[in-house]
Amino acid sequence: xxxxxxxxxxxxxxxxxxxxxxxxxxxxxxxxxxxxxxxxxxxxxxxxxxxxxxxxxxxxxxxxxxxxxxxxxxxxxxxxxxxxxxxxxxxxxxxxxxxxxxxxxxxxxxxxxxxxxxxxxxxxxxxxxxxxxxxxxxxxxxxxxxxxxxxxxxxxxxxxxxxxxxxxxxxxxxxxxxxxxxxxxxxxxxxxxxxxxxxxxxxxxxxxxxxxxxxxxxxxxxxxxxxxxxxxxxxxxxxxxxxxxxxxxxxxxxxxxxxxxxxxxxxxxxxxxxxxxxxxxxxxxxxxxxxxxxxxxxxxxxxxxxxxxxxxxxxxxxxxxxxxxxxxxxxx
Amino acid sequence: xxxxxxxxxxxxxxxxxxxxxxxxxxxxxxxxxxxxxxxxxxxxxxxxxxxxxxxxxxxxxxxxxxxxxxxxxxxxxxxxxxxxxxxxxxxxxxxxxxxxxxxxxxxxxxxxxxxxxxxxxxxxxxxxxxxxxxxxxxxxxxxxxxxxxxxxxxxxxxxxxxxxxxxxxxxxxxxxxxxxxxxxxxxxxxxxxxxxxxxxxxxxxxxxxxxxxxxxxxxxxxxxxxxxxxxxxxxxxxxxxxxxxxxxxxxxxxxxxxxxxxxxxxxxxxxxxxxxxxxxxxxxxxxxxxxxxxxxxxxxxxxxxxxxxxxxxxxxxxxxxxxxxxxxxxxx
DNA sequence: TTGTACGCGTTATCAC
DNA sequence: GTGATAACGCGTACAA
Numbered sequence: 001x002x003x004x005x006x007x008x009x010x011x012x013x014x015x016x017x018x019x020x021x022x023x024x025x026x027x028x029x030x031x032x033x034x035x036x037x038x039x040x041x042x043x044x045x046x047x048x049x050x051x052x053x054x055x056x057x058x059x060x061x062x063x064x065x066x067x068x069x070x071x072x073x074x075x076x077x078x079x080x081x082x083x084x085x086x087x088x089x090x091x092x093x094x095x096x097x098x099x100x101x102x103x104x105x106x107x108x109x110x111x112x113x114x115x116x117x118x119x120x121x122x123x124x125x126x127x128x129x130x131x132x133x134x135x136x137x138x139x140x141x142x143x144x145x146x147x148x149x150x151x152x153x154x155x156x157x158x159x160x161x162x163x164x165x166x167x168x169x170x171x172x173x174x175x176x177x178x179x180x181x182x183x184x185x186x187x188x189x190x191x192x193x194x195x196x197x198x199x200x201x202x203x204x205x206x207x208x209x210x211x212x213x214x215x216x217x218x219x220x221x222x223x224x225x226x227x228x229x230x231x232x233x234x235x236x237x238x239x240x241x242x243x244x245x246x247x248x249x250x251x252x253x254x255x256x257x258x259x260x261x262x263x264x265x266x267x268x269x270x271x272x273x274x275x276x277x278x279x280x281x282x283x284x285x286x287x288x289x290x291x292x293x294x295x296x297x298x299x300x301x302x303x304x305x306x307x308x309x310x311x312x313x314x315x316x317x318x319x320x321x322x323x324x325x326x327x328x329x330x331x332x
Numbered sequence: 333x334x335x336x337x338x339x340x341x342x343x344x345x346x347x348x349x350x351x352x353x354x355x356x357x358x359x360x361x362x363x364x365x366x367x368x369x370x371x372x373x374x375x376x377x378x379x380x381x382x383x384x385x386x387x388x389x390x391x392x393x394x395x396x397x398x399x400x401x402x403x404x405x406x407x408x409x410x411x412x413x414x415x416x417x418x419x420x421x422x423x424x425x426x427x428x429x430x431x432x433x434x435x436x437x438x439x440x441x442x443x444x445x446x447x448x449x450x451x452x453x454x455x456x457x458x459x460x461x462x463x464x465x466x467x468x469x470x471x472x473x474x475x476x477x478x479x480x481x482x483x484x485x486x487x488x489x490x491x492x493x494x495x496x497x498x499x500x501x502x503x504x505x506x507x508x509x510x511x512x513x514x515x516x517x518x519x520x521x522x523x524x525x526x527x528x529x530x531x532x533x534x535x536x537x538x539x540x541x542x543x544x545x546x547x548x549x550x551x552x553x554x555x556x557x558x559x560x561x562x563x564x565x566x567x568x569x570x571x572x573x574x575x576x577x578x579x580x581x582x583x584x585x586x587x588x589x590x591x592x593x594x595x596x597x598x599x600x601x602x603x604x605x606x607x608x609x610x611x612x613x614x615x616x617x618x619x620x621x622x623x624x625x626x627x628x629x630x631x632x633x634x635x636x637x638x639x640x641x642x643x644x645x646x647x648x649x650x651x652x653x654x655x656x657x658x659x660x661x662x663x664x
Numbered sequence: 665t666t667g668t669a670c671g672c673g674t675t676a677t678c679a680c
Numbered sequence: 681g682t683g684a685t686a687a688c689g690c691g692t693a694c695a696a
Contacts, residue, residue, distance in 0.1 A: 001468075003673055014683040019675055027681060044465075049445035051673035053382035054688045061447070069426065070407045079402050082428050091438055094401065094426035096414050106423055113381040115393075115447060133376075222609055251613055258615075277554055281583055283590075283615035335689055346667045351691055359665060383689035386672045668695080673688105680682080 002043040011039040022047055053114060060090045062304060063116035065107055067099045067123040071220075071248070072276040073293065074122055077143070080297025081120060088305050101125040112137045118304045121145065123191075139307040143300040144291075146191040153307075155299040155320045162289050162324040163198030166271050167243050169287070171206045173332055175241035175269055178203065179214035181228060182245045186215050195245060214239045225252020232268065233260055241269035241332070247276045247288055254282050254331065269332040275325075284330035292322050334375040343371040354379055385446055392422045394636060395448035397439055399431045399455040403580070404608040405625065406454060409475070412629025413452060420637050433457040444469045450636045453477065455523075471639040475632040476623075478523040485639075487631040487652045494621050494656040495530030498603050499575050501619070503538045505664055507573035507601055510535065511546035513560060514577050518547050527577060546571045557584020564600065565592055573601035573664070579608040579620055586614050586663065601664040607657075616662035624654050 007018045013032050020028055021036040039045075053059070062085055066074040082092040093116065097104040104125045110116045111134055118139045124131060132151060134140065142154045170178050180199050184192030203210060213235070216228050225248065232238055244250040250272035257264050264270055264284055272279060275290035299320055339350045345364050352360055353368040371377075385391070394417055398406040414424040425448065429436040436457045442448045443466055450471045456463060464483055466472065474486045502510050512531050516524030535542060545567070548560050557580065564570055576582040582604035589596050596602055596616055604611060607622035631652055 005673080015673095016675085016683055016685095017681085020682090023675080029681065032681090046444055048386070048673050049447070050382040050385035051688085052675080054380070054386055054673080054690090055675050056688070057675085061442075063425075068411070069401060070404065070411050072402065072404070075402045075407050079400070079428070082430070086430075086435065091442075092428070093395075094428070096410070096424070096426070098414070098418075103418065109378075110393075110423075112378055115381065251609075255613060277583075278610055278613055281587060281610055281613050336691095337689080347690080348667060348692075349665090352666090355691080361665070364666090380689050383672090384691080386674090386689080387691050388672070389691085666696080668693105670691105670693090672690090675687090677684105677686085679684085 001048075002045045003048065004045075006043055007036060007039050007045055010043065011036045059114070059117050061116045062090050062092050062118050062120060062301065063107060063110060064092060064094050064120045065097050065104060065122060065124075066094060067097055067125075069094065069096050072278070073247075073274045073291070076276075076293045077122055077297050080294035081143075081301045082297075083294075084298045084301040085305070088301070090301075090305060092301075097123065097125055099123070099125055105130070108134045111140075114138075118308050120300050120304060139304050141300050141304045141307075144296055146194060150319055153303045153318050153320070155296050155303065155322065157291050157296070157322050157324045159192075159194040160198045160201075162273075162291075163195040163243065163245070164202050165198075165324075165326050166273070166289050167199050167202035168205070169326060169328070170241045170243065170269060170271060170332060171202060171208070173241075173269065175332075176206070176208055177211070177214070177237075177239040177241065178208070179211075179216070179232065179239035179242040180245075181216040181219050181242060181249055183218065183220050185217050192245070199243060211239070214242075219244075219249050220246065222248050222252040222255075225249035225254075226256040227252075229253045229256040229260070229262070233257075233262060239268070241265075241271075243271050245273045247272035247274045247279050247286060250286055250288070250331070251278055251282055254284070254286065258283070265330070265332050271332055275327050279327070279329070282331070287329045287332040288327055290325045290327050292324070295322050333380075334377045335380065336377075338375055339368060339371050339377055342375065343368045391446070391449045393448045394422050394424050394450050394452060394633065395439060395442060396424060396426050396452045397429050397436060397454060397456075398426060399429055399457075401426065401428050404610070405579075405606045405623070408608075408625045409454060409629050412626035413475075413633050414629075415626075416630045416633040417637070420633070422633075422637060424633075429455065429457055431455070431457055437462070440466045443472075446470075450640050452632045452636060471636050473632050473636045473639075476628055478526060482651055485635045485650050485652070487628050487635065487654065489623050489628070489654050489656045491524075491526040492530045492533075494605075494623075495527040495575065495577070496534050497530075497656075497658050498605070498621050499531050499534035500537070501658060501660070502573045502575065502601060502603060502664060503534060503540070505573075505601065507664075508538070508540055509543070509546070509569075509571040509573065510540070511543075511548065511564065511571035511574040512577075513548040513551050513574060513581055515550065515552050517549050524577070531575060543569075543571070546574075551576075551581050552578065554580050554584040554587070557581035557586075558588040559584075561585045561588040561592070561594070565589075565594060571600070573597075573603075575603050577605045579604035579606045579611050579618060582618055582620070582663070583610050583614055586616070586618065590615070597662070597664050603664055607659050611659070611661070614663070619661045619664040620659055622657045622659050624656070627654050 085092045095107045122143045272288035279286040417424045427439045454475045604620035611618040
């Protein structure tokens, strides 16, 4: 790998002049400039970024942490983040945490080490005290995630109202035995808390009591959905509707219902979350809650770039809440 | 940001000793070691990676370039790549080229700049002469891609035989008016060349002539599939089967067929490519060609790490061909 | 076992 | 306009 000294030697000018050519300074003798450029081309010289960084130069790379990239919600989110970044001259690199706190820290260390200049987190696995430490190394924006106290900008949709409206829709359709499925736990903490509350409120308003045996926790995948349907199918007292909190779980439920001959929505209404492409593929087509993925992504990238470039007019702890939309199809 | 000298000052030992502690050398006075560690913790010291790199230390970050992360084939591929990397102590960062040659080069520059230590390309947009230049900055492995001359290791499935078998399956089912759909062009160059040849051979063997008006090129998405179905539907002389080369295009075709009332497979048989989860969601379920995604990912990561760590026993230009599998469901 | 001194490749600050 | 030279933070011969 040729370095600046090689260029110096071959072009006969000083190191400073070469550096000036590299960073195209104005006042420089045209002949020397050309000679230097010629030499650089000939030997295939590129400035060593490590050395540049050592001198304190900033980069333009944004890292995005996603739990699992195979989840279409996140891949579409990343798509929109990347798009806005590109428009503003930033590169986006994606990192999958696999819902593993260690991997998440590993990636945050890239921020500490200036390998990336800012981080968008679309999920977090560590407690916030751990993550907060990284704030001094660069901006962090939280995307579509719950946070007890907003230390950083947050872009999200109103999960509480979204699940409330979803369950309310079921109630309005006449269903009263409404099961509930979540990726998290059914308690007052954690990132799924708001959705839980929405479910509770909608039921309370309709004077319906929660049936604990119709609560399914930690379900994420299509496969999980299949199993959920089997559990329901084997119940003495079956629910007549289910709010899944995930299009993928809903897909598993619908596919398996077809297999065992359970009619949807006559015997079981199903509502998903996200409005992924698969929602339209299912038979019957899936009623679901659409999140404004591209707006979320755009906002998040916009925020982090502004912070990076010092255009921040907003306060530190602003929360940006974006609207969702209930998309009614055939499964409810 | 504290540096090594701060640690030196506060701990009272020499810089070398601190450095030895950092890189945990064996022979060091326990008391000093502990004192140094204590100081490092107190001031929150982290080695500056740029400085380390400047000294020639290697990193452990692998970059993966994908055309579009929202394509499930690639997100699952990335998943398996990441998994193997993690097992071997490497971090994986993902980059989306958006099928844009400029973005691809932007990312390859991260290799040049030692921001990543190796690159797995799951697609390439630039001509190979451009990419070849980056080989001197670190190893590159090509994954699931065609290449005129193998300058780098390639992990792929036999696309020619895969499409040949797929089309042959249609022939064996009695279909003779077989349309063909591809993401590329229908000619002898480019990455889809092998699949084209497989289609041609299967037809030739059955003494069927290619009908040019049943050839669809540059189709990728569900939406493309919908449009293809409309074209077919409006034809005087309709094909009775279609090889799509993509589960997503196939999904569009099937969904739209349902809408216009065209029966599948009675009036049109459909075969996809990849065996994505959606293949089982469709109604009827999709016959498709399954690629061994996790094996491809594992192999690619394995190859690049071996190269990075100098364990290469293989020759430079080895091509690893993995087996595919025809999954027959209800759409053919 | 520990410390000194130098070099990695670049840019900023001077002085000319 | 141009060229020395001193940092940037770290690792490592080499010496002790």
